[in-house]
Amino acid sequence: MFQGLARLGGMTAYVTLEHVSKSYGDREVLAGVSLVISAGERVALMGPSGSGKSTLLNCLGGIDRFDRGVIRIGDVDLGSASGEALTRLRRKQIATVFQFFHLLPTLSVLENAAFPLLLNGIPEKEALAKGREWMERTGLTHRMTAYPDQLSGGEMQRCAIARALAAGPKLLLADEPTGNLDSSTGDKILDLLETLTREQGITLVMVTHSETATRICDRTVHMLDGKVVEPVTA
Ligand SMILES: Nc1ncnc2c1ncn2[C@@H]1O[C@H](COP(=O)(O)OP(=O)(O)OP(=O)(O)O)[C@@H](O)[C@H]1O
Numbered sequence: 001m002f003q004g005l006a007r008l009g010g011m012t013a014y015v016t017l018e019h020v021s022k023s024y025g026d027r028e029v030l031a032g033v034s035l036v037i038s039a040g041e042r043v044a045l046m047g048p049s050g051s052g053k054s055t056l057l058n059c060l061g062g063i064d065r066f067d068r069g070v071i072r073i074g075d076v077d078l079g080s081a082s083g084e085a086l087t088r089l090r091r092k093q094i095a096t097v098f099q100f101f102h103l104l105p106t107l108s109v110l111e112n113a114a115f116p117l118l119l120n121g122i123p124e125k126e127a128l129a130k131g132r133e134w135m136e137r138t139g140l141t142h143r144m145t146a147y148p149d150q151l152s153g154g155e156m157q158r159c160a161i162a163r164a165l166a167a168g169p170k171l172l173l174a175d176e177p178t179g180n181l182d183s184s185t186g187d188k189i190l191d192l193l194e195t196l197t198r199e200q201g202i203t204l205v206m207v208t209h210s211e212t213a214t215r216i217c218d219r220t221v222h223m224l225d226g227k228v229v230e231p232v233t234a
């Protein structure tokens, strides 16, 4: 019962990984990852290309299956939860933003943001009203009737963030959210991610190659060859 809410030094654990492993064929890409993330914490995930960062994020998001170990998010045990419980978790509690935005090209900016709410069964009018609130929060009100191919990279990521957060998730997974943006646009996106996750009490796990991006995080976790490692110090 509520194992994921175990108290840890006064903090509430929201995401727990215990000895998580995953292989592709005979190649182990996650090799026993253990990690505890508190509710509302912002964690940066760094490491060389191929070290397993995206795989780990995809396992947390319920997109990839893992072979061994335990992942708990809140009170849901991902390894033993039913398909229905996993779908509910993915739709209601977890949201993801990616390096290449993944917006739906045939929907306007506002419709993109409101779309997950429709999937959650919220009536269209209400979904669009909520979407508009998120246009404001992400600074996109003046662009909400545009289509993704008419947007700048920064605007596309703002739209992806609005879409991710409109449904009120508790966990935001971000895979190199500034990886395709110039540094000043990326900086503004980082500020936005920090403000919104702080305001809404959202737990953030952000994969990044940029040391400067870690400034919005409480802690950095380093990965190497599928494992969490101590950072290499000079
Ligand atoms: N579907 C797949 N089939 C086979 N191997 C895969 C698959 N997806 C990922 N891998 C392998 O798993 C390893 C970890 O990949 P992952 O994408 O998690 O790395 P990453 O740390 O996110 O790297 P990057 O910084 O380049 O994005 C890599 O060696 C990759 O080639």
Ligand SMILES: [Mg+2]
Pocket (backbone or CB within 6 Å): 053, 054, 055, 175
């Ligand atoms: Mg990756």
